[in-house]
Amino acid sequence: MGFNIFICGVGGQGLVLLTRVMGNACVKGGKKAITGEMYGLSQRSGTVFVHMRIGEDAFSPLIPYGEADIIVALEAIEALRYVEYLKKGGIVLMNSRIMHPPTEASKIILEKGSKYITLEEIVSKLREWTPNIAVVDALGLAREAGNVNTENTVFLGCLSALVAFPVEESHIRESISEVVPKKTIEQNLKAFDLGKKSAYDSLCKLVACRMG
Amino acid sequence: MALKDVIANERRYAFMLCNEAIARGAFESNVKVVAFYPGAPTSEVLDTFSDALGAFDYQMEIATNEKVALEVCAGASFAGLRSLTAMKSVGTNVASDTLFVLGYTGVKGGLVVVMADDPHAHSSQSEQDGRFFAPNSYIPMLEPSTPQEAKEMVKKAFEISERHRVPVIIRTVTRVNHQSGIVRLEDINMKEFKKVKWRELKEEFKTLGEVARQKKLRMLERAERLAEEFEGSEFNILKDAGSDVGVVTSSVSYLYVLEALKILKLDSKVKLLKLGTTYPLPKNLIRNFIKGLKKVIVVEELSPYLEKEVYAIAKDANPSVEIFGKYSKIFSEAWEYNPSIVVKGIASAIGMTYPDYNAIVEDAKKLKGMVPDRYPTFCAGCPHRATFVALNQALKAQAVKGKEHFFSNDIGCYSMWIFPPISHSDSSLCMGASVGVANGLSHAIEERPVAVVGDSTFYHATIPAIINAIHNGNKFTLIVLDNSVTAMTGQQSNPSTEFTAGWRQGKKVSMEGICRGIGVEFVEIVDSYDVKNNVEIFRRALEFDGLSVVISRRECALYGDRNKRRRGEPIIPFYVDKNICKRPYMCLRTFYCPAYEIDEDRQPRISPDICDGCSVCSKLCPFSAIKRTEVR
Numbered sequence: 001m002g003f004n005i006f007i008c009g010v011g012g013q014g015l016v017l018l019t020r021v022m023g024n025a026c027v028k029g030g031k032k033a034i035t036g037e038m039y040g041l042s043q044r045s046g047t048v049f050v051h052m053r054i055g056e057d058a059f060s061p062l063i064p065y066g067e068a069d070i071i072v073a074l075e076a077i078e079a080l081r082y083v084e085y086l087k088k089g090g091i092v093l094m095n096s097r098i099m100h101p102p103t104e105a106s107k108i109i110l111e112k113g114s115k116y117i118t119l120e121e122i123v124s125k126l127r128e129w130t131p132n133i134a135v136v137d138a139l140g141l142a143r144e145a146g147n148v149n150t151e152n153t154v155f156l157g158c159l160s161a162l163v164a165f166p167v168e169e170s171h172i173r174e175s176i177s178e179v180v181p182k183k184t185i186e187q188n189l190k191a192f193d194l195g196k197k198s199a200y201d202s203l204c205k206l207v208a209c210r211m212g
Numbered sequence: 213m214a215l216k217d218v219i220a221n222e223r224r225y226a227f228m229l230c231n232e233a234i235a236r237g238a239f240e241s242n243v244k245v246v247a248f249y250p251g252a253p254t255s256e257v258l259d260t261f262s263d264a265l266g267a268f269d270y271q272m273e274i275a276t277n278e279k280v281a282l283e284v285c286a287g288a289s290f291a292g293l294r295s296l297t298a299m300k301s302v303g304t305n306v307a308s309d310t311l312f313v314l315g316y317t318g319v320k321g322g323l324v325v326v327m328a329d330d331p332h333a334h335s336s337q338s339e340q341d342g343r344f345f346a347p348n349s350y351i352p353m354l355e356p357s358t359p360q361e362a363k364e365m366v367k368k369a370f371e372i373s374e375r376h377r378v379p380v381i382i383r384t385v386t387r388v389n390h391q392s393g394i395v396r397l398e399d400i401n402m403k404e405f406k407k408v409k410w411r412e413l414k415e416e417f418k419t420l421g422e423v424a425r426q427k428k429l430r431m432l433e434r435a436e437r438l439a440e441e442f443e444g445s446e447f448n449i450l451k452d453a454g455s456d457v458g459v460v461t462s463s464v465s466y467l468y469v470l471e472a473l474k475i476l477k478l479d480s481k482v483k484l485l486k487l488g489t490t491y492p493l494p495k496n497l498i499r500n501f502i503k504g505l506k507k508v509i510v511v512e513e514l515s516p517y518l519e520k521e522v523y524a525i526a527k528d529a530n531p532s533v534e535i536f537g538k539y540s541k542i543f544s545e546a547w548e549y550n551p552s553i554v555v556k557g558i559a560s561a562i563g564m565t566y567p568d569y570n571a572i573v574e575d576a577k578k579l580k581g582m583v584p585d586r587y588p589t590f591c592a593g594c595p596h597r598a599t600f601v602a603l604n605q606a607l608k609a610q611a612v613k614g615k616e617h618f619f620s621n622d623i624g625c626y627s628m629w630i631f632p633p634i635s636h637s638d639s640s641l642c643m644g645a646s647v648g649v650a651n652g653l654s655h656a657i658e659e660r661p662v663a664v665v666g667d668s669t670f671y672h673a674t675i676p677a678i679i680n681a682i683h684n685g686n687k688f689t690l691i692v693l694d695n696s697v698t699a700m701t702g703q704q705s706n707p708s709t710e711f712t713a714g715w716r717q718g719k720k721v722s723m724e725g726i727c728r729g730i731g732v733e734f735v736e737i738v739d740s741y742d743v744k745n746n747v748e749i750f751r752r753a754l755e756f757d758g759l760s761v762v763i764s765r766r767e768c769a770l771y772g773d774r775n776k777r778r779r780g781e782p783i784i785p786f787y788v789d790k791n792i793c794k795r796p797y798m799c800l801r802t803f804y805c806p807a808y809e810i811d812e813d814r815q816p817r818i819s820p821d822i823c824d825g826c827s828v829c830s831k832l833c834p835f836s837a838i839k840r841t842e843v844r
Contacts, residue, residue, distance in 0.1 A: 037390045045822075066569070099819075105816075
């Protein structure tokens with residue numbers, strides 16, 4: 001059976017690089033991988049997503065509704081925006097970070113009493129779809145790794161802890177070294193390790209993880 | 213991005229974006245000249261060739277528009293060199309004048325035209341189906357489904373092009389261009405670039421009148437030869453099954469069909485014909501496929517291009533076959549497909565049950581009521597935002613005096629002015645049309661037409677319309693948003709940039725020089741960030757009795773950031789001084805910058821990770837509460 005990952009976030013968060021690292025690692029393991037990528041326009045701050053599918057029987061570049069094994073949301077609101085792709089009872093791996101779009105702010109100043117959507121509200125809605133929700137402070141971990149742009153790699157670390165993730169850790173690590181900018185390899189590997197470690201505190205309490 | 217894989221002279225597998233696989237196919241085919249105008253979803257083809265310029269010996273141009281790009285390739289091809297261009301669906305409209313003629317004149321060196329349609333209009337103004345260009349111009353067309361197949365087709369297309377002396381179209385769709393997958397790398401075949409001697413090659417590439425009439429006959433013969441050849445093409449895949457139901461499909465729809473058959477557990481229970489050569493179509497292959505079938509289902513996005521042919525062939529081959537597709541209303545001509553749509557279509561044609569995808573989507577909708585829209589918007593630091601703030605102030609001041617306007621928008625980042633929360637534009641059509649339309653409006657309406665174009669659009673398609681305005685004495689205001697690069701497609705260079713393809717030194721072409729040379733009497737150049745002064749200049753431009761041009765100049769924030777990083781300059785963010793801010797929300801009301809948030813005290817807050825340090829909001833704050841962060 002294949003493994004379907006729906007990756008979403010906000011333009012500029014490095015979804016495409018994340019996809020590259022995974023795809024390149026699949027080649028190393030002799031695995032078939034196919035993606036459907038939507039960059040939107042070239043601006044920052046728009047919604048972006050990638051359908052990533054690993055396995056011999058993954059034909060379509062788009063995941064059918066309700067068939068993603070996991071949603072990886074680099075921004076919290078985006079996890080809810082695409083929930084129809086997730087299997088009921090699938091895994092949500094999401095950033096605690098919320099990036100509020102400018103339209104939301106304009107609404108708040110115009111309507112007294114209106115306020116921003118909160119992480120708790122998002123998580124409680126997602127719970128109606130699945131109990132398996134892990135929230136990661138990816139920005140904090142990326143900072144700890146020495147580079148705020150390594151949020152994407154933090155998630156890769158989390159994914160690697162999962163038994164169901166069909167890519168070997170050694171291949172991911174090699175792939176990181178090949179794909180990310182040379183100067184940031186160390187920081188990315190550290191972000192990967194921090195991500196993986198954090199998974200054992202949250203994600204792994206919900207779903208099966210590898211011994212680590 | 214995976215440039216290493218694109219240029220590696222190794223035989224192995226690599227994970228690649230289709231647009232990179234297209235470039236790789238060209239490098240395995242000794243391509244010698246490439247030329248492009250960027251446009252989603254093909255821009256990464258251009259970017260890949262631009263990045264690889266240091267690795268191999270070939271000529272590359274980022275041309276002023278798609279027509280010029282195709283002509284650059286035609287010139288090279290006439291001289292016997294292999295050439296390739298790629299353009300988005302609507303770019304083909306611009307290039308089509310030349311494309312049609314090349315069907316008549318023929319070519320010498322292989323000429324490949326990658327044409328990418330955009331079902332769903334993800335990043336286009338229309339859902340145009342470009343497949344009809346092929347039969348209309350008698351130019352052969354191949355349609356890949358995957359990156360691997362795209363690479364194979366590029367190689368084959370060069371060969372077909374040279375053997376039949378005709379350009380070859382490779383038609384993709386967004387979901388093919390922006391699909392990554394595993395690609396088998398074969399030998400790179402790039403040779404040294406050498407000019408050829410025309411006197412040794414000399415042959416004619418022309419058509420007109422009687423010559424055209426003769427060439428038309430030869431073009432028809434060529435189409436017959438191609439049709440015969442395509443009957444046996446490896447790109448047409450037939451999967452037989454002991455079944456009286458068959459599916460005919462092509463492009464990305466083929467992948468949705470495979471997925472759907474898997475979901476419906478019909479894998480080896482229906483016959484399948486995947487067409488890779490979609491002009492000329494292999495009619496015998498289709499005829500044999502539908503013979504003996506009770507039902508045939510045609511799965512293709514947009515127009516019923518294949519379906520019409522299936523009807524025509526069935527008339528003699530199998531008049532009683534039931535044909536399911538767009539005419540039978542199981543599929544729509546609107547919007548792109550996905551696995552769910554195809555599952556539903558195939559299942560309802562066969563008369564079986566299928567997963568209830570609508571229920572899934574409806575369930576999800578119930579949870580999403582609170583999700584705020586995230587429209588594309590100007591980046592933090594974008595000069596366009598500053599220009600529009602000044603322009604809007606000037607327009608409002610004019611309106612108070614009873615002088616209204618018509619806002620004629622165009623194609624570029626500034627198109628986003630049509631999205632909420634701004635939603636301001638009276639028209640927005642296609643590249644350069646804002647100026648043409650303003651010409652017409654100047655005759656038709658009492659108000660002042662205001663047209664807006666970017667630098668790349670200015671060179672691409674507006675200059676004839678400006679000449680027209682001067683020659684005919686048409687009165688309107690044109691704002692040129694000059695941010696130095698073609699920003700929307702990923703900051704490619706253009707004649708407003710001092711670089712050409714591969715960031716090699718190029719010559720900047722002065723747009724103010726062009727305007728003054730044409731005879732525009734009012735030409736002002738302003739710094740986009742200088743909002744206060746610009747309001748007055750826009751006022752004068754709006755009141756000018758003639759064509760007035762204001763060039764608002766400041767480099768694209770993303771491009772500027774890249775340059776700053778290269779020079780080692782820091783980006784210093786601003787912050788809101790909470791003690792001074794009285795919450796008039798001027799910053800939020802007029803500015804819509806993604807760096808802004810509202811904090812717990814309902815005060816504006818600037819996210820330091822997003823702020824670009826442009827300073828424009830700080831100059832507009834009535835309490836001067838927005839300050840530059842102290843650098844320690």
